[in-house]
Amino acid sequence: MDLASHRFMSYFEPLQAAHLCQIAVLESFAEETLVFEEGDPADFLYLVLAGEVEFSKRIENNKYQAIAVAGPDDFFGELGVLDGEPRSARAVAFAGSTLAKICREELIATLELAKGRSVLQMFNFIIKNLRDTTDQYVSQFVHKQKMVLVGEMVSTIIHDFKSPFTGIKLSSEMLKEMHPDQETQEWCELIQLQVQRMLGMAEEVLEFSRGNSVLNKKPVNLIQTLQQFEKLNKVYFYVAKVDLMMEVTEVIVEADENKILRVLQNLVGNAVEAFGGRGGRVEIIVTQSEEWAEISIYDNGPGIPQAIKEKLFEPFVTYGKRTGTGLGTAIAKSIIDAHKGEITYDSEKNKGTTFYIRLPKNLAVG
Ligand SMILES: Nc1ncnc2c1ncn2[C@@H]1O[C@H](COP(=O)(O)OP(=O)(O)OP(=O)(O)O)[C@@H](O)[C@H]1O
Ligand SMILES: [Mg+2]
Known part of the structure; x- marks a missing residue:
């Protein structure tokens, strides 16, 4: 977007906006770049014209915790500019971002002459940002x-x-x-x-x-893993009236077998729970491409409830279970992520659910 149509300019009278556009300095970022560090003096207000800027706060061990992101038409850095305090967070611009910066003295001088309406609009934006950031912080x-x-x-x-x-x-x-x-x-x-x-x-x-998933990787033959899975669950499936069908090609992956068993257990366990004692069918199919082992896990249960479809893999997301903690799919995803694999799913109400897992075979890379 161009500077003149940025929301910040709409807060001011045309002459003042034109003046701000004139004194603003444009900066483009070819790579990820630090805009300011937490504790730096607050000397500029920044308007985002393109790209994204991420804000984070330093936590223990020099690690950073992301707290918010600003995109085109947003502005940031106004709090320090207004109260003269140092920056309360670090700002990093992603590659491809363009920012316009307005220096503190110029901004204060313009604001002193601005109408109450301009200041009010600016404050509305600032308050909304503060609310969003606080909400995010509290939920984290x-x-x-x-x-x-x-x-x-x-x-x-x-x-x-x-x-x-x-x-x-x-x-x-x-x-x-x-x-x-x-x-x-x-x-x-x-x-x-x-x-x-x-x-x-x-x-x-x-x-x-x-928050750590240590992998004990070795070459794993998925045929054996699935046979082991079937053996461990024979009694469980019998009692729950579950028909398990498996179609497995011989695939060797570099993986932590116990963790892969855990993923299967969590996903199939969910399917069995979704059958709600009525029984059902579960199909596990393993195929491979050049780089990937692909596992699909289908069940003909009621499908993933609409209410949680968007955030299924997040921890503590559970639905319709008295004793669910909502960790099963989150753990499954963290294990697949640790293997640099992918997990997705498809689900249709009263038709069933299929989870698709891809694991890199990795054998040549070791
Ligand atoms: N195959 C499935 N069919 C229908 N609903 C499912 C299926 N898999 C997951 N769900 C829904 O997704 C929710 C989240 O599953 P998840 O395994 O993450 O947690 P949970 O099963 O509730 O608790 P936990 O696994 O920690 O015991 C479940 O509560 C259930 O409502
Ligand atoms: Mg579960």
């Missing part, structure tokens, strides 16, 4: 607090579950020794696997709440 803060709470809860759960888990494990080992027949051996192994799995799941929620 609440989100963080929830994560901390989840982390603390899971730590306690893991701690308290360790001794009963050890008890179950030891008992099943004893049963195995007492009954050497094939069937008992298999059931006992299943018990041990499931106990191990419960611990693994709790550890994963803990990792997620701390």
Whole structure:
């Protein structure tokens, strides 16, 4: 946009606006560039003509937390210019941005002569910005607090579950020794696997709440992963009247197998929960292209509720479940992201839902 049609100019009388246009200095950014740092003196007001500017605040360990973004027709930096205080956030312009800057003294001089209406309009904009930024900050803060709470809860759960888990494990080992027949051996192994799995799941929620997903990658044959998945869930599917159909080509990916199992578990678990005890059909199909392994997971359930479609993968988004925490799909996405893969879905009311996962095979790159 051109400077004369920027909203900031509309606040002023034509002569004053023309003067501001004349003294404004245009600056274009070919790459991501720091406009000002938190704590810098506030010497200019900036009008965004093209591109985007991101604002962030320094948090612990010299990391930055994004708090807002300004686009064309927005202006920023007015608070410091008006009250003379240093910048309260850092501003970074993305490549392709154009800003017009007006120096503090000129702006103050113009404002002193401006009509009350101009000042009022400017304040409306400033107040709206402050409200938006505060809302965003509060929701980020609440989100963080929830994560901390989840982390603390899971730590306690893991701690308290360790001794009963050890008890179950030891008992099943004893049963195995007492009954050497094939069937008992298999059931006992299943018990041990499931106990191990419960611990693994709790550890994963803990990792997620701390915001780190450490991958233990090795070449994984997805056929075996899916066979393992089927074995672990045989009883679960039987009880829930779920027909599982799998069509798997042999694909080797560089991945963390336990985490991929977790993704399958969370997505298929959701499908089973959506069947609501009536049973249903789940199809898992694995194919591959040159670079990707592709997994699709279909269910013929009721579909993802419209109300949460837009933000399904966000943490704590849950719908229609008494005990849902809303972490299942968020964890699945964080695991796929950590593998540099992609996860999307398609869903239609009363027809069903399909999740599509792509994982880079990565074998040549290592
Ligand atoms: N296959 C599906 N069919 C229908 N609805 C689904 C399906 N998958 C997810 N949903 C909806 O999406 C919501 C979010 O799922 P998500 O797994 O993230 O959380 P949750 O299942 O509610 O809780 P948690 O997984 O933490 O126990 C679910 O509450 C459910 O309403
Ligand atoms: Mg879930």
